[in-house]
Amino acid sequence: MAIIEQSSDTKKIIDGIELTPKVVANLGQPVFESLAQERQHRKEKLAGAMRIFGRLGFGEGVAGHITVRDPEFTDHFWVNPFAKSFRYMSVSDLILVNHDGDVVYGSQPVNRAAFCIHAAIHHARPDVIAAAHAHSPYGKSWSSLGRLLDPITQDSCAFYEDHTVIAEQGGAVVVEVAAGQEIAAKFPKGKAMIHQNHGLITVGETVDAAAFWFITMERNCQAQLMAEAVGKPKLISHEDASYTQKLTGFPAAGWLQFQPLWQDICRTDPDLFD
Numbered sequence: 001m002a003i004i005e006q007s008s009d010t011k012k013i014i015d016g017i018e019l020t021p022k023v024v025a026n027l028g029q030p031v032f033e034s035l036a037q038e039r040q041h042r043k044e045k046l047a048g049a050m051r052i053f054g055r056l057g058f059g060e061g062v063a064g065h066i067t068v069r070d071p072e073f074t075d076h077f078w079v080n081p082f083a084k085s086f087r088y089m090s091v092s093d094l095i096l097v098n099h100d101g102d103v104v105y106g107s108q109p110v111n112r113a114a115f116c117i118h119a120a121i122h123h124a125r126p127d128v129i130a131a132a133h134a135h136s137p138y139g140k141s142w143s144s145l146g147r148l149l150d151p152i153t154q155d156s157c158a159f160y161e162d163h164t165v166i167a168e169q170g171g172a173v174v175v176e177v178a179a180g181q182e183i184a185a186k187f188p189k190g191k192a193m194i195h196q197n198h199g200l201i202t203v204g205e206t207v208d209a210a211a212f213w214f215i216t217m218e219r220n221c222q223a224q225l226m227a228e229a230v231g232k233p234k235l236i237s238h239e240d241a242s243y244t245q246k247l248t249g250f251p252a253a254g255w256l257q258f259q260p261l262w263q264d265i266c267r268t269d270p271d272l273f274d
Contacts, residue, residue, distance in 0.1 A: 029252075032071075038071040039072065040091075042071065042129075042207060043078055043094050044091055044272070045206070045207035045262070046066060046067075046068050046078055046079075046207050047089045047090055047093070047272045048262055048265045048272050049066050049132070049258075050080055050089040051087060051088075051089055051269050051272055052265050053066070053134055053211070054085060054086030054087030054088075056136075056218075058135075058136045058218070059134070060134070060135040062082060063113075063135040064080075064086065064133060064135055065079055065111055065114035065132075065133055065134075066079070066080065066130065066132045066133070067079045067114065067118040067122065067131050067132075068129060068207050069128070069130070070096060075098060075099045075123070077097055077118060077119070077122055078095070078097075079097055079111075079114055079118065080114075081094070081108030081110065082108065082109045082110060082111045082114075083111075086134075089272065090271060092274055093106075093108070099119045099122070101177075113174050113175055116175060116177055116179060116180035117131075118131050118133075119177075120180035121183075121184045121203065124184040124187075124188070125184070125187075125188070125189075129206060129207075129210075130205075130210035130211070132211050132213075133214075134200075136199060136200065136214075138219070138221040138222035138225060139199045139200035140200075141225060142221035143170075143194050143195060143197055143199050143200065144196070146165055146167060146196045146197075148163065148164070148194065149163065149194075149221065149224060150224060150235055151236040152223070152227060152235060154236075154244055155220055156220045156224070157241045157244035157245050157248065157249070158213075158244075158245060158248045158249035159191070159192055159249065160241040160244070160245040160249070162190045162191050163190050163191065163192040163193060164187060164192075164193050165193070166183055166193050166194070170195055170196035170197040171197035171198060183195065187201075191204065191209075191213050192213055200217050200221070202214040204251060204254055204255075205251045206254075208254065208255040208259070208262065209251050210254075211261075212254045212257045212258040212261070213254050215261075
């Protein structure tokens with residue numbers, strides 16, 4: 001996919017289409033008439049993203065969680081309940097949790113680690129609408145190295161100088177509020193973190209973006225592990241990596257890249273809307 005910058009302004013073109021807020025809206029990014037409508041949309045995208053994670057093999061036991069901030073009660077977030085399969089998540093399964101860890105909507109319990117990590121991130125970063133984490137195989141393998149991803153492919157450049165490695169609480173099960181806060185304090189900006197000896201956490205302005213950043217980061221971990229298994233990858237220059245990051249790593253690009261996955265899961269799994 002070719003993405004180029006147009007003249008000296010911030011407009012962008014994807015496959016010949018000028019990517020402006022109006023164009024993104026025409027491509028399907030919705031404008032809501034009410035908070036209730038926006039809430040329903042966020043919950044549908046959340047359930048769909050979890051099913052996609054399940055389909056991609058990101059589920060491992062009870063580990064893993066995706067959250068989205070409620071549009072009205074902004075100190076609350078929707079999340080998958082404890083020990084419910086990603087693969088069979090439906091809108092009606094989702095629970096609403098406040099920043100004190102109380103389940104205020106729904107009858108199922110919350111994963112304690114999901115509360116401690118995600119509540120801290122949502123509280124510390126008002127820009128974060130959604131956050132995604134799973135114990136995916138390549139992400140947790142790469143996390144054990146305690147290294148940033150290198151700019152070795154065009155896709156990896158989306159994360160160039162826009163992700164961080166956090167060693168604090170690495171490898172420990174995060175079930176204490178203070179532990180989650182320590183992690184969040186080390187993640188004040190950027191779209192992704194590599195939590196050492198644990199795995200990946202990605203964030204976004206939409207569920208779509210947070211989920212896509214996680215999926216592509218997992219694949220970039222896989223690509224670098226494979227490349228380093230047979231040699232020393234050649235790095236993309238700082239100039240080219242920065243250029244590509246600006247053109248592929250912005251929020252609307254993450255949202256847009258998720259849409260083919262969303263179209264597919266809607267067609268194959270219509271019961272996610274139940």
